[in-house]
Amino acid sequence: MADLVLELAETVAGVGVKTSYGEPIDLDGTKVVPVALGYYGFGAGSGSDDSGDQAGGGGGGGLSIPLGAYVGRAGGEVRFEPNLIGLILVVTPLIWVTGKALRWVIRALKR
Numbered sequence: 001m002a003d004l005v006l007e008l009a010e011t012v013a014g015v016g017v018k019t020s021y022g023e024p025i026d027l028d029g030t031k032v033v034p035v036a037l038g039y040y041g042f043g044a045g046s047g048s049d050d051s052g053d054q055a056g057g058g059g060g061g062g063l064s065i066p067l068g069a070y071v072g073r074a075g076g077e078v079r080f081e082p083n084l085i086g087l088i089l090v091v092t093p094l095i096w097v098t099g100k101a102l103r104w105v106i107r108a109l110k111r
Helices: 001-013 017-021 084-110
Strands: 025-027 030-048 052-071 077-080
Touching: 017 030, 017 052, 030 084, 052 084
Parallel strands: none
Antiparallel strands: 025 030, 030 052, 052 077
């Protein structure tokens, strides 16, 4: 089982930036580089029960949310064009956590 985990780790070790930035694409003379928020995880385990039977398992998963693209225009101008739906998906949990934290701080200050 440990060998499986090591093989998975070696396989995904080089992903890094490739998960966030896609390959540049040329669209009618305009360079576009897609940007995404991506993460992945893997897990595995093994053990035995009271009767001595060995058991094991593993799994993995990942997610990629498109955030937008860097668009290069003529004259060397580059700008980021956001994907609003992707940005809302990323910002919503941050706003929720910030609201909860502020609520906790305000309650603590009132005491």
